Amino acid sequence: MKNVLLNELVLDLPPEGGNVALPGVHTRNGDSIEVDFRLSSSRAGEFTFGYSGGFEHALVTLRMSRGRSSLHTTDWTRPQPAVAGSFSVSKRSKHSLRIEKTEGNGGLVKNANIRAFLDGKEILRAEELNLLPEMQAHLQTKRVRIERFAHRGRPSSIPDYLHVGGWQMLNTDSIEQNLASLRRGIEQAAEQGVQLLVTPETSLTGLFPRRRVTKDRSAVAEAERELRKTIRGVPDAPYVVVGLPAWERNPDHRRKLTRYNVSTLYAPDGHAVSTHAKIHSCEPVFWHGYRLHEFDVYGVPVCMHICHDGRYPEVWTLPVMFGARLVLHPANSGEVSGSIDAFEARARTSASTSHAFYVNVNGGGGSYIAGPQKYDNLIAVSTECRRDSRTFPTVGRPEECLVHARVRIADAFGYWPVRSFRASEEIATSYLRLYRAMGGTRWPCDADLGDAAREHTYDAR
Numbered sequence: 001m002k003n004v005l006l007n008e009l010v011l012d013l014p015p016e017g018g019n020v021a022l023p024g025v026h027t028r029n030g031d032s033i034e035v036d037f038r039l040s041s042s043r044a045g046e047f048t049f050g051y052s053g054g055f056e057h058a059l060v061t062l063r064m065s066r067g068r069s070s071l072h073t074t075d076w077t078r079p080q081p082a083v084a085g086s087f088s089v090s091k092r093s094k095h096s097l098r099i100e101k102t103e104g105n106g107g108l109v110k111n112a113n114i115r116a117f118l119d120g121k122e123i124l125r126a127e128e129l130n131l132l133p134e135m136q137a138h139l140q141t142k143r144v145r146i147e148r149f150a151h152r153g154r155p156s157s158i159p160d161y162l163h164v165g166g167w168q169m170l171n172t173d174s175i176e177q178n179l180a181s182l183r184r185g186i187e188q189a190a191e192q193g194v195q196l197l198v199t200p201e202t203s204l205t206g207l208f209p210r211r212r213v214t215k216d217r218s219a220v221a222e223a224e225r226e227l228r229k230t231i232r233g234v235p236d237a238p239y240v241v242v243g244l245p246a247w248e249r250n251p252d253h254r255r256k257l258t259r260y261n262v263s264t265l266y267a268p269d270g271h272a273v274s275t276h277a278k279i280h281s282c283e284p285v286f287w288h289g290y291r292l293h294e295f296d297v298y299g300v301p302v303c304m305h306i307c308h309d310g311r312y313p314e315v316w317t318l319p320v321m322f323g324a325r326l327v328l329h330p331a332n333s334g335e336v337s338g339s340i341d342a343f344e345a346r347a348r349t350s351a352s353t354s355h356a357f358y359v360n361v362n363g364g365g366g367s368y369i370a371g372p373q374k375y376d377n378l379i380a381v382s383t384e385c386r387r388d389s390r391t392f393p394t395v396g397r398p399e400e401c402l403v404h405a406r407v408r409i410a411d412a413f414g415y416w417p418v419r420s421f422r423a424s425e426e427i428a429t430s431y432l433r434l435y436r437a438m439g440g441t442r443w444p445c446d447a448d449l450g451d452a453a454r455e456h457t458y459d460a461r
Contacts, residue, residue, distance in 0.1 A: 003032065007151035022149060024160065025137040026410040027051060027101065029112055031153030033137050034098040038145045039064055039089065045143030050099055050114075051131070052138035054355070054415030058131055059138060060099055060116045060124060062087070069123050071114060075130045082126040087118050094147070095119055101135075104128045108428035109421070132422070134413050158409060162300045162326065164369060165194035165238070165404030166361035168382045171332050173206045173213045175223045181400060182242065183230050188402045190236045196297045197238040198328050200363035201278075201307045202261060204244040207332035207363065209283040214245045215259075232270035239273070239297050240266045241304070243330055245286070246275060253287075261286045263306055263330050265295055278306040279315050291439035294319050300326055300409050301442065307331040313353055318435045320354045321417035322442040325409050327351075329360040336366030336385065336395050343385050343395055348377055355415040357407050365398025369405050372412045380405045 007025055027033065035049055050059035056074045063069075067088050070081040089095050097118055104111030104127060112131040116124040137151065167185030172178055182199065189197045201207055204223055205214045213219075224244065231237050242264055247257040260277040267273050277289025292315060293304040303319030305312070307330070316327045329350075336343065347368045350358040355372040365384050371377040380403045383389065384396035421428050432443060 003030070003152045003154060005150060006031075006153050006155065007149070009149040011146050011149060020139040020141060020146065022137045022139055024408060024410055025151050026156075026413070027135055027137060027151065028153060028156070029101055029103040029110065029133045031151065032098055032100040034096055034150045034152070035139065035146055036094055036096045036148040037141075038094055038147065040143050040145070045141075047139070047141040047144045047146070049097055049139050050137075051101055051135040053135040053413055054132050054419060056132050056135065057138065058101065058112070058114050058126075058129060058135075060097065060114075062097065062118070064089075064144065069116070069118070071116065071124050071126055073114075073126070073129055073131065077130065082114075082129065083124050085123050087123050089118070101131075103133070107425050108432065109425055130422075132413075132415065132418060134418070136413075156410075157299055158301065158325070159299050160408055160410045161406055162298060162409050163193050163195045163404065163406040164326065164357070164359055165189050165192070165197045165402055166359055166367045166369065166382075167197055167199045167203075168361060168365065168367040168398070168401050168403060169200060169203055169363065170398055170400060171200070171206050171363035173208045173211055175205055175213060175219060178204055178206060179223060179226055179230070182227060182240075184400070185402060186231060186234050186237055186240060189238050189240075189404065190234050192402065192404055193236075193406075194238045194402075194404050196241075196300075196302075198241045198330055198359050198361045200243060200361050201263065201330045201332040202243040202245065203330070203363070204242055207261075207283070209285055217247055220245055228266065228270035228272075230270075231266050231268065237268040239268060241328060241330060242266060243306070243332075246277070258287045259285055260289060261306065262289075263293075263304060265297075276304055276306075279309045280312055282308045292319055292435070294324060294441055297326075302326045302328060304328040304330070307333055314434070314438070316354055316356075317417040317420070318431070318438065318440060319442070320356050320414045321421050321431060322435055322440055323414075324442070325356050325412040325414060326407075327354060327356050327358045329358065331360060332363040335364035335398060336362070338395060339393050340385055340387060340389070340395055341393065344378060344381075347381070348375075351377060353416055355417075356412045357409065361403070366395070367401075367403050369403060369407065371407065379407065 046063045070084040111128040169181040246262040264275040265273040276293035303324035305315040367382040369379040383401040
């Protein structure tokens with residue numbers, strides 16, 4: 001597939017320049033970025049343009065008065081600048097600088113090649129750089145007028161946006177009350193245009209491991225049938241994640257049936273897409289799932305872990321390492337308390353090891369949606385934790401409510417897990433083996449990996 005125009009911005013920046021925001025530009029190896037610019041009358045000034053993200057960069061600088069170009073990178077295995085050269089341009093005409101970042105050599109860990117073209121003529125080239133495969137675009141100017149930015153590449157199968165929501169419902173040991181609450185949540189989510197709705201851990205029965213409500217298989221089965229009927233009957237219903245007990249026959253277990261704490265993904269037509277057992281359970285008479293949970297919703301790669309699983313970072317860092325960009329965390333971890341400041345501080349750190357969007361929905365309040373950025377990343381929070389709550393500065397009593405936002409999935413890059421993977425071929429091989437052993441499915445088939453990578457493949461079956 002040929003590269004096509006993915007992003008284009010017409011810019012009218014002041015000649016004095018400065019840092020230029022290029023929102024939503026998500027580049028991958030094989031993409032090119034380009035700017036059209038004009039020089040000031042004095043032919044002075046300079047600008048820096050290139051790829052940046054996750055504390056890595058590959059940036060081309062043009063110094064107009066000197067006619068010098070340079071490429072600086074964060075590949076500190078080589079001297080910097082990585083390469084330098086000279087150029088000449090007329091002062092009145094419009095010019096263009098195009099930078100291409102292509103995949104270099106490597107097995108599981110691929111290097112990158114950078115080429116820079118001024119008015120179609122190559123001025124810089126550096127090969128086999130150690131750089132992240134997915135990065136943002138960066139532009140900084142000084143006395144150069146930038147008129148246009150363009151980004152070309154192969155279209156991604158991942159959509160830019162997804163409207164996600166969490167239905168915060170209280171932990172209640174009544175299937176009838178829980179079904180009524182789920183119905184309200186699905187209807188409100190549909191009215192707001194939510195595409196994926198997450199509900200708390202064991203939202204259908206409540207989290208009561210020793211009570212009859214979680215032990216009555218026939219009652220749970222009947223409630224699930226009613227839930228599917230409800231979803232199917234709501235116009236524009238979202239995909240819905242609902243928690244419930246599930247029983248499975250396992251020939252290696254001494255029990256006739258083993259009970260699991262699962263969260264099931266239901267499609268808008270009510271059918272169950274996939275069911276995912278809590279990976280590391282701490283409730284009595286529930287067994288562990290021990291498998292990673294991954295699925296796609298409208299093309300967005302999603303992973304999920306349940307409540308206590310949040311103590312085991314590999315359950316989200318591994319899926320993000322291999323492509324997930326939205327992390328779901330249904331929970332029933334008790335009632336939220338303390339100050340709103342403390343709640344916000346905890347919630348802001350939820351994406352600090354992933355650089356992905358994070359949705360936490362808890363039966364005891366304190367639900368939220370967080371973005372991948374380092375600061376000011378709280379996107380939406382539940383009613384009792386809002387700063388306009390009557391109880392501010394402390395959190396209030398948990399309330400049934402919808403927490404939702406249309407998030408820009410393209411702003412998630414998975415920087416930190418991806419860097420861990422890229423530490424060496426040996427480390428990447430070990431991560432791939434662990435990922436497959438835990439049931440990971442996103443890595444491409446062996447035929448797509450190339451000869452060097454095929455030497456490191458591992459069959460977890």
